[in-house]
Amino acid sequence: MEARSAQEIWETALGELQLQVTKPNYRTWLEKTTGSSYENNRFVVGVPNTFVAEYLARNQRSLIEKTLIGLTHPGIEVHFQVASEAAATGQTTGPGGNARYTFDNFVVRQSNRLAYTAARSVAEKPGASYNPLFIYGGVGLGKTHLMQAIYHLAQKENFKALYVSAEQFTNEFVSALQAKSTAEFRRKYRHVDMLLIDDIQFLVGKEQTEESFFHTFNELHNANRQIVLASDRPPKSLPDMGDRLCSRFEWGLIADIQPPNFETRLAILKAKAEQQEIEVALDVLEFIAQRIQQNIRELEGSLNRAVAYAKLFGAILTPELAARAMQDITPSSNKTAFAPELVMKVVAERFQLTPADLVGRKRDRATALARQVAMYLLKEGSSCSLAQIGLEFGNRDHATVIHACRKIASDMDGDPHLRRQVLDIQKGLQRSPRTRR
Ligand code: ADP
Ligand code: MG
8 A cells, every 4th residue: 555545554553552652652652653655464553763672562562452443443563663764854845744624624713813814924925934943732733834934835945945944963973973963963954945953842952062063053043044933832931042033033923723623623523524535424523523622633533433443343423423432532621421400500500590590491591501511521421422411401302412512522722711711610510429320
């Protein structure tokens, strides 16, 4: 099979692996791997260096094989291979080999519009608009996607661009020091039209590398070459480096990416399904968008996982099946099963109502809101089906329950007060001795 399919399979596998190993473990060993090739029974995973190859081969081979078997066929054997020099230095498509990371398939909404617009303008006219451009935002919100989109577009327009992670930059710098080849290192980094360094927070505390970075930075900046940096935190939260960078930002731009709201998450899921040419029912996408709120990588991973799960069982993908596919991965709440009576009691108290109000027909705003919150919590926190929940709430139909759950999920996005209120109740429920059903 061609490399593209290996990468696709591997991305789905990563979605699953991410949920099976701890976060630090994932970030250290798996995050930067790629699906290199898949032929007969041999699946080759591209890794950044031999160290990672050895670690994975020794410690995670069976887990990885098990995951791949689930996605391909039994008897598959996994091999770990250091990705080619070219890929490692960002000459090709960079980490993840992601030519998919383009502006065209980046979903633009309010949460990321500023970063997107700035990125585009920088890619089209390096050095001419914002220099440096500093993009920051939480994990999995699209920083690397934008960086690579800039890189691809700039390259296409024949600018000489270089994309590296701060980690690669550090490794190369350290190797250059050891090999006494710093001249070469400098040549590489200072003779470009555009330098993109991802995850710049990695440099914090690495004094020598930071120093070298600033020399590079100044030289490029003085020569009017474009610099783009991405970080998981704003410049002012980067000790030392932040201060030095900040003085440069009179000419530059700091653009943040915020977590996506419900509508945005849904739009992204739709786009991902379309890109992969898979048809997924709207209620499934809505369900996933409601469940995964903070991280677009997880959002994608959950979609892939749900699709793989349905394929595996030859079943139609429904919200219920997606829920099952995602069971072990979503945070805490679904491990506990809230009893309906308890949810109603607690919610009613919070809203200064009685459980009877929630079950009854009163439709004033306060009661309606409390009722919807209770339905939402029950849906999130128990294995009750929509129909069951409807039944508990005075025999309402399941469409009413769906409507309530969607409404609360999306209102929580835009209304911090409501969000806090709901999360508080949820926490309270998790702590209270509960009756399982
Ligand atoms: P970060 O670098 O901020 O941790 P990434 O850029 O790696 O996050 O994004 C994680 C995943 O989410 C990627 O697969 C990326 O394509 C996807 N993604 C993030 N934001 C968007 C968006 N606005 N539209 C489409 N996909 C997105
Ligand atoms: Mg990133």
